[in-house]
Amino acid sequence: MEHGRHPAHPTPMTYLKVAAILAIVTFIEWAIFFAPESMDSIKLTVFSVLSVMKFALVVMFYMHLKFDERLFSMFFVGGLTLASGVIIALLVLFQALL
């Protein structure tokens, strides 16, 4: 159902599918955590990728950023970019990169 400028949002079935993916990815993260220590270097990359994936799914489908006004994306991505910049700058300044 459309409400004026409100764009069409996903159906409850789509929300359920996204929730299932989020649950599966969380389970995969848990399983990888207990993988042998020899895989530690790969683990960090996999954790980061899976985290970004979960983050993007929630933002795009649950927060409707994929369907809503571009201006909202600009506000959010702007803040996110600044936050990432602060994190990287501080890590470099204090030579604390993992």
Place this chain on the structure above:
Amino acid sequence: MEHTEAAPHAEHATTTGIDHRKMLIWAFLGSECMFFGSLIATYLVYYGQSISGPGPADVLDINTTTVSTFVLLMSSLMMVLSYSAISKGDVKRFRVWILCTAILGSTFLGFQFFEFTEFAHHHQEFECPPALDRPAQYPDTACMDGATHYEANYGLTPRTNLFGSTFFTLTGFHGAHVTVGVIWLLSLFGYSFRRRGEDLIRDGGLNVDLAALYWHFVDIVWIVIFTVVYLIGVTVA
């Protein structure tokens, strides 16, 4: 205060054509990104800098936190379903889903309270030092009678070390945000009984949408904390 009744789903006259409240919540969430970004940066800068234990690998329990993460993710599902229900004018389903969201949010807070308490009372087994190395006033009798190991309190509080300070600041602020979210959700649940929820249905459920955006934001912040502090933090330690 008297105010004129807006027609259902009427658009506000703004220069952008977008409701100011929705614009404001996104601007707020953008600033919240910077707030949590600073806290995460501080945690990472001080990571591994503590001169005494316990560290992440000593206290963090991935099994428990994975369950609490799952709970928070499912609360986001409940939240989006409640928004979907109210945007279709289904107040009864909205009440069910939003109450489920608040319950799951409270469950997450319960996990966090349990975790913090466990950390503060954490005990660990230590190896007894050689008899000659023991100071004269060696505190207890744990290592007497040929014992090779002893158990002692190895708790983590915000004052214990740098890890404790940064960890509790980051996760504590997140917990405070979840608490505010639960109060917000419960207030919407209570509000839905006023005039049979007509006020919430108006504007396509915008009031619920605003709360939902805040709730999902709290969820995505936890996704980052779970990865950085717990999964990567313990793996690297």
